[in-house]
Amino acid sequence: MTSTATRTALLAFAALLFLNAVAGAKEEAYVLKNKQGLEAHILPVGAVVQKLLLPDRHGNLDDVILGFATEEPYKDGTSPYFGATIGRVANRIKGAMFELDGDIYHVDSNEGDNCLHGGKDGWSRQAWQMEAADTAEGPGARLTYVSKDGEEGFPGTVSASVMYTLRDDNDLVIQFAAVSDKPTPINMAQHTYFNLDGHKSHHSINGHFLFVNASHYTPVDDEMIPTGEVLPVEDTVFSFNPARRIGERIRHVPGAPPGGYDINYVLFGMDGPTAKARTNNCVIFDKPQPAASIWSPKSGRTLDVLTNSPGLQFYSGNFLNGSIVGKDGYPYPQHGGFALETQVFPNSINEPAFPQCILRPAQQYRHTVIWRFSTKPREYMRRRFKRAAMTKRGRKELPS
Structure with missing residues (x-):
């Protein structure tokens, strides 16, 4: 039996589709809202997360992600991937x-000689098809979305999907899936830019505290392509293990x-x-594991990131300069x-020692990320981050 809430959502979505049709297919956001008041606005173009309303420690709601009020900047290339679902292959191909x-x-070389x-x-x-x-x-x-054989130079017709689910415990669960009729590389990702003080707070993210559940990183060359090495983060500017302020050493990052x-x-x-599984799999766990945690002392908002993927790209909005x-x-x-x-x-497609993610016919690609939102008092969060410690297995658990 269909619940009242489900019927209401389906009717609202049908009305949205009708309004889109009579307005010349103008794209509108579909709003997910939970019992805590958290809202996520999803656009069909780029399967974009356009808006995310979160309470701070005092209960004040703010939109905590960067983006645009209309769909056009997401279509015409103005957007630096704000809130976007990335594919067929996220990040760079040398x-x-x-x-x-x-x-x-x-494939298409849209960043110098490289594919980004x-x-x-x-x-x-x-334009993705969207349904409640x-x-x-x-x-x-x-x-x-169906990506045709040869699109941007990639082989195979790929049928891809992304599912956004907003739980009442303030988890936003993102599930990527894809199948292909030919072997093809696949690496879907979500590229939302956050500012936990609010997207128009006039604060940079340099005061946020970041913890990354990693002891190693992949260094890059002058074109931001990994060198193939895997190096320890210890005693480098790349160490956020234990947590530290993003801005503490940001001016000393090489490049x-x-x-x-x-x-x-x-x-x-x-x-x-984890190391053994990493050598030949798109994902290394059946269920998402704690990957990172970030906290704003000003707002008290916390984002925990959980995933079953082997890698995490941290980007600090370097090329934003006020022009957007x-x-x-x-x-x-x-x-x-x-x-x-x-x-x-x-x-990774050009680095055999890296995790490989080749999707073949009769296989299914699956990748899950969870954004876990909460608010905590200043002193509680200070203690939480200080207790971060490595376990004997080499995995750093998010402190509780």
Whole structure:
């Protein structure tokens, strides 16, 4: 039997589709709202998370993600992947080419000689089909997209989906899935930029405390392509294990201007079963595990990130410079937002020692990320981050 809530959601979604049709297919956000008042607004273009309303420690609601009020900037390339679902392959492919099963494939080179986030017309700019998909856990939206054989140079027709579910415990669960009729690389990711003080707070994210559940990272060359090495974070500016303020050493991060963090972390330690599983799998756990935690002392908002993927890209909004004007007419300054993108390692298709994620016919790609939101008092959170410690298995658990 269909519940009253489900019937209401379906009727609302049907009305939304009708309004879209009579308005010339104008895209509107589908709103997920839980019993705690948390709201997530989802757009069909790019399967984008457009808005996320969260209470601070005093109960005040703010939109905590960067983005635009209309769909056009997401379509025309103005958006630097704000809130977007990335595909077919997130992050960078060196030389915009790779070999697969003896064949050489040339894909779109949209960042110099390299391919970034699936190419110029990657999945972040495509029109996805969206439908209401409420579950027993909470309201949901399911988006689907069919990427044709040869799109942006990638082989195989891929049917992809992303499912957003908002739980009443303030978890936003994101489930990626895909199948293909030919072997093809796949690496879907979510590219939301957060500022836990609010997207128009006039605060950078440099005062946020970050913890990353990783003891190693993959260093990059001048073009942001991994060198193939896997190095320890200990005694480097890349160590957020234990937690520290993002801005504490941000000016000392090596690399060309404008400076800041844009680096892939090797999650869950280098020893034991996680290292063995990492060598040949898109995911390394059946269920998502704690990957990172970030907290704003000002607002008290906390984001815990859980995933079953082997890598996490931390980006500190380096190329934001005030020229992009977002929601409410607010220009986003440098380090005005951060992204924590769960993924397979960048350029893994060209690095045999990295985790590989080749999707073949009769297989199904699945990747889950959970954004867990909460608010805590200042002193509680200080104690929480100080208690971070490595376990004997080499995995750092989020402190409780």
